[in-house]
Amino acid sequence: MMLMKALVVYYSRTGNTRKVAEQIAMTLGSDIVEIIDLKNRKGIFGFLTAGYSAYSRKLTEIKAPDADPSAYDLLVVGTPIWAGNITPAIRTYLTRIASGGAAKTEYAFFYTSSASGEQKKAYSDFCKLVNKEPLAALSVSRKDLETDNFKLKVQDFAKALSTLKAGS
Numbered sequence: 001m002m003l004m005k006a007l008v009v010y011y012s013r014t015g016n017t018r019k020v021a022e023q024i025a026m027t028l029g030s031d032i033v034e035i036i037d038l039k040n041r042k043g044i045f046g047f048l049t050a051g052y053s054a055y056s057r058k059l060t061e062i063k064a065p066d067a068d069p070s071a072y073d074l075l076v077v078g079t080p081i082w083a084g085n086i087t088p089a090i091r092t093y094l095t096r097i098a099s100g101g102a103a104k105t106e107y108a109f110f111y112t113s114s115a116s117g118e119q120k121k122a123y124s125d126f127c128k129l130v131n132k133e134p135l136a137a138l139s140v141s142r143k144d145l146e147t148d149n150f151k152l153k154v155q156d157f158a159k160a161l162s163t164l165k166a167g168s
């Protein structure tokens, strides 16, 4: 059985998604890259426009990572939830990838949010952006982060992914 070559790609404004991304990369033994949103998301104005931009599915300017996504079998993509949806930075990244023809790539999706439970809108938007369902999805709440429960969740998520065969 050949394991998939995975890349963790994430955006994080305040560090929560980064924490989960690093835990996933460590568990999978994979590469990891951060997407930078070039728009200023700091302060109250940044907060408000961030929520609005996510809600209205806006794109943004990003600093794209050096890693070539087509060199990987699996992209594990992570975002914070903003106004019930994925962030403009990750939306922009996925839009670029989809138009770049990485059709053979498989995906896994994770997100962090204050609330716990599934974020259906974010999940369905993710599927639309990459034109397929992710192999696995992981939802991490503020409570999961506070209690370290996210580490158990990451373990299950990684286990589901690492049992998949390349090309299957």
Ligand SMILES: Cc1cc2nc3c(=O)[nH]c(=O)nc-3n(C[C@H](O)[C@H](O)[C@H](O)COP(=O)(O)O)c2cc1C
Pocket: 011, 012, 013, 014, 015, 016, 017, 018, 047, 048, 050, 051, 052, 079, 080, 081, 082, 083, 084, 085, 112, 113, 114, 115, 116
């Ligand atoms: C603009 C904005 C909108 C948010 N909207 C939601 C939301 O709709 N639901 C939710 O549960 N959390 C929401 N949050 C909380 C974040 O999803 C949560 O704090 C996340 O873990 C932040 O990730 P980060 O530290 O990687 O930036 C929002 C945060 C921001 C900044």
